[in-house]
Amino acid sequence: MYLCTQSHLIVNAYDxxxxxxxxxxxxxxxxxxxxxxxxxxxxxxVEKDGSLETRLMFRDMILLKRPSIR
Numbered sequence: 555m556y557l558c559t560q561s562h563l564i565v566n567a568y569d570x571x572x573x574x575x576x577x578x579x580x581x582x583x584x585x586x587x588x589x590x591x592x593x594x595x596x597x598x599x600v601e602k603d604g605s606l607e608t609r610l611m612f613r614d615m616i617l618l619k620r621p622s623i624r
Contacts, residue, residue, distance in 0.1 A: 563613040569606060577611050585610040 565582060567573050569589070586592040586609075593606050600606075 561614065561616045563615055565611045566608045567611050569609050574609065574611070580613075582611040582613045585612060 563582070565577060567577055567582075574584070586595065589606055589609070592598075592609060593600070596606070598606055
């Protein structure tokens with residue numbers, strides 16, 4: 555799933571290393587530095603909900619307008 559606002563692209567990517575590497579190679583960053591932080595944000599209960607299968611990632615689309623950052 556993805557969401558594109560006027561200035562950000564937000565992706566809810568599967569928590570698989572090769573997919574995260576693909577998205578990071580294409581300029582997206584993780585919202586949270588650890589999966590524990592993301593689970594806390596989502597109020598995720600591992601015992602009730604199981605393991606977190608996705609990670610939120612984003613890209614600031616405004617930066618694409620700057621030639622030095624493309």
